[in-house]
Amino acid sequence: MSKLALGSHPFLLGFEQLERLVERTAKTDQNGYPPYNIEQTGETAYRVTLAVAGFGADDLSITVEDNQLVIRGRTSDEPGQRAYLHRGIAARQFQRTFVLADGVEVSGASIEHGLLHVDLMRSVPEPVVRNIKIRKSQE
Structure with missing residues (x-):
């Protein structure tokens, strides 16, 4: 069984940037x-x-x-x-x-x-x- 990435779900058309946004948000965690x-x-x-x-x-x-x-x-x-x-x-x-x-x-x-x-x-x-x-x- 393969796990679908968040932005690649078939019902989320045009949300490819969502996964990048989540990654960018995680990187903003500061000290x-x-x-x-x-x-x-x-x-x-x-x-x-x-x-x-x-x-x-x-x-x-x-x-x-x-x-x-x-x-x-x-x-x-x-x-x-x-x-x-x-x-x-x-x-x-x-x-x-x-x-x-x-x-x-x-x-x-x-x-x-x-x-x-x-x-x-x-x-x-x-x-x-x-x-x-x-x-x-x-x-």
């Missing part, structure tokens, strides 16, 4: 820094919140690249500027990616109290019903 939450804030609205203590708005960038939300952080702290006796607040550079479904758009971002909030909205497509005309073969 856990910075910690984050994902919450549903409405029927079609979501919020990704990252704990970014020590980062300012100028130290962060948010981009959408090929249906991936990419959040990067880089501190402008030069080594040697401060003499830490203990450094427990990690402010190292990071890149955190989230794969977005088709139709999900970033609607805004804000930073407050050391938390970066990225708001997402999913557009709901209108249902489309089309009748397909059947041609008669020329006999």
Whole structure:
């Protein structure tokens, strides 16, 4: 008995990219820094919140690249500027990616109290019903 790949099931026509998407999502698992939450804030609205203590708005960038939300952080702290006796607040550079479904758009971002909030909205497509005309073969 052979096992069918997820994207090659006969009823999933045109979903060849689904398997690649699942593989890409598995590769985005990072070291856990910075910690984050994902919450549903409405029927079609979501919020990704990252704990970014020590980062300012100028130290962060948010981009959408090929249906991936990419959040990067880089501190402008030069080594040697401060003499830490203990450094427990990690402010190292990071890149955190989230794969977005088709139709999900970033609607805004804000930073407050050391938390970066990225708001997402999913557009709901209108249902489309089309009748397909059947041609008669020329006999």
